[in-house]
Amino acid sequence: MAGGCAAGESTQRDGIAMTYLSSKHPAVPYGETRRRGVPAARYPAHSDAPRLYGPGVSQSLAALYRQLRAEHGVVAPVLLEGDIPAWLVLGYREARFVASRGELFDRDSARWNAWDLVPPGWPLLPAVGKADSVMWVSGAEHARRSGAIHDVLTEVDLFELRSRCARIADELVDRFADTGEAELMYQYAHVLPARAIAGILGIPAHETAAVVLDLVRILDQGPDALDAHGRISALLARLVAQRRAAPGRDVISRLVAHPAALSDEEAIQDIFVLVGAGQQPTAYWIGNTLRLLLSDDRFATTLAGGRRSVGQAMAEVLWEDPPVANFTGRWAVRSTQLGGQRIQAGDMLVLGVAAANVDPTIRPDACVGSAGNQAHLAFGHGEHRCPVPAEELAEAIAETAVEVLLDRLPDITLAIPAHHLVWTPAVWVRGLAALPTTFTAV
Numbered sequence: 077m078a079g080g081c082a083a084g085e086s087t088q089r090d091g092i093a094m095t096y097l098s099s100k101h102p103a104v105p106y107g108e109t110r111r112r113g114v115p116a117a118r119y120p121a122h123s124d125a126p127r128l129y130g131p132g133v134s135q136s137l138a139a140l141y142r143q144l145r146a147e148h149g150v151v152a153p154v155l156l157e158g159d160i161p162a163w164l165v166l167g168y169r170e171a172r173f174v175a176s177r178g179e180l181f182d183r184d185s186a187r188w189n190a191w192d193l194v195p196p197g198w199p200l201l202p203a204v205g206k207a208d209s210v211m212w213v214s215g216a217e218h219a220r221r222s223g224a225i226h227d228v229l230t231e232v233d234l235f236e237l238r239s240r241c242a243r244i245a246d247e248l249v250d251r252f253a254d255t256g257e258a259e260l261m262y263q264y265a266h267v268l269p270a271r272a273i274a275g276i277l278g279i280p281a282h283e284t285a286a287v288v289l290d291l292v293r294i295l296d297q298g299p300d301a302l303d304a305h306g307r308i309s310a311l312l313a314r315l316v317a318q319r320r321a322a323p324g325r326d327v328i329s330r331l332v333a334h335p336a337a338l339s340d341e342e343a344i345q346d347i348f349v350l351v352g353a354g355q356q357p358t359a360y361w362i363g364n365t366l367r368l369l370l371s372d373d374r375f376a377t378t379l380a381g382g383r384r385s386v387g388q389a390m391a392e393v394l395w396e397d398p399p400v401a402n403f404t405g406r407w408a409v410r411s412t413q414l415g416g417q418r419i420q421a422g423d424m425l426v427l428g429v430a431a432a433n434v435d436p437t438i439r440p441d442a443c444v445g446s447a448g449n450q451a452h453l454a455f456g457h458g459e460h461r462c463p464v465p466a467e468e469l470a471e472a473i474a475e476t477a478v479e480v481l482l483d484r485l486p487d488i489t490l491a492i493p494a495h496h497l498v499w500t501p502a503v504w505v506r507g508l509a510a511l512p513t514t515f516t517a518v
């Protein structure tokens with residue numbers, strides 16, 4: 077694949093990734109994903125809406141976005157897991173409008189008019205704000221919680237973090253360097269940010285592996301997602317109690333001692349956000365950057381040059397394959413119009429980050445690069461955008477991870493053709509299910 081304009085349109089599946097997919101979803105074509113089980117009187121636009129989940133959907137999201145745009149414009153009716161109705165905001169300006177107008181589109185999911193349709197154990201529950209975390213509160217309450225997070229993350233020493241990440245990266249590469257092959261998502265990209273963030277937070281090293289596994293279970297949204305959620309919450313509750321009693325120099329200690337005076341429950345919820353919102357997208361930023369560097373001729377020629385091309389690839393990924401691809405959770409405060417659609421009070425809106433980034437109204441020629449332009453929506457927008465110090469942590473972790481890997485294994489290549497790589501089935505993230513590579517054993 078040459079050039080960024082084809083990014084995000086991989087439609088082929090086979091090899092290891094096909095095994096991964098088929099264990100969960102039998103493959104069916106996109107057209108068969110349309111359903112008609114939604115109460116038509118309440119959701120007239122959704123009776124024939126396409127599913128934003130299910131077999132194969134994540135492999136051809138760019139095609140789905142184009143189809144939705146053609147049929148519905150910048151705001152499209154979609155069905156979430158279990159055929160729950162929602163609106164996908166595909167337009168760049170509309171996504172920024174929704175994200176910055178909390179008085180019209182609130183984060184409080186208590187407003188949702190579809191709660192009665194949600195079955196017990198619904199896998200997306202953790203993603204629709206049943207928790208009382210910084211992500212789901214508004215106004216002054218949000219300012220208090222988010223201010224505390226901003227302050228404690230600003231105190232993290234980025235130089236020390238880069239050194240720590242380089243040590244973790246070296247240790248991980250040591251584990252497979254003499255084999256001549258590695259599957260980089262699970263042997264490297266997921267583990268490194270988990271250990272780095274756990275280190276910042278002060279999560280003991282021996283608990284980190286279990287936390288990483290549980291985060292993957294939550295992300296996969298399988299039947300064990302809620303149990304995994306419970307296990308991480310229990311660990312964080314223990315750590316909050318310990319750090320109140322015996323503070324250290326870590327983020328958890330600083331957060332519980334912050335003048336915002338978080339209760340135990342608030343601290344647990346917000347630390348959970350730091351773990352979950354931090355680890356997975358950073359892992360996919362690493363994976364998507366490596367995929368681009370190892371598959372795109374524009375980068376191959378300068379790979380040995382190192383730093384400059386790594387930064388360019390990381391920036392391009394934020395436009396073309398943003399790790400957080402769709403984001404659940406704005407609810408209409410009152411009935412309104414958006415992008416030509418009639419939105420009812422209490423309807424759920426999903427921010428289509430990946431779709432908005434390639435909105436033809438802001439990028440008429442998708443093949444024209446976005447070098448130097450940071451107006452993408454990869455880190456969100458508005459009051460609830462990813463905190464800037466968090467973005468800086470993610471960049472330090474991801475850049476170090478990619479640079480150390482390329483330094484240690486300079487002739488690393490993909491073990492399968494790039495178009496055979498498969499994206500994870502969850503449409504909420506844009507990340508590879510696996511990244512098999514080969515290199516000269518050292």
Ligand code: HEM
Nearest residue numbers: 210211353354357358361400455456457460461462466470
């Ligand atoms: C590549 C890495 C990352 C990406 C792409 C990313 C992206 C995002 C996005 C899209 C949002 C939601 C914005 C919205 O609702 O408008 C968000 C929120 C958040 N992220 Fe990140 N993030 C990344 C890394 C991190 C890291 C490393 C941390 C912390 C350790 C972090 C902490 C947070 C927090 C606390 C929020 C909630 C903000 C709020 O609701 O006030 N993120 N992030």
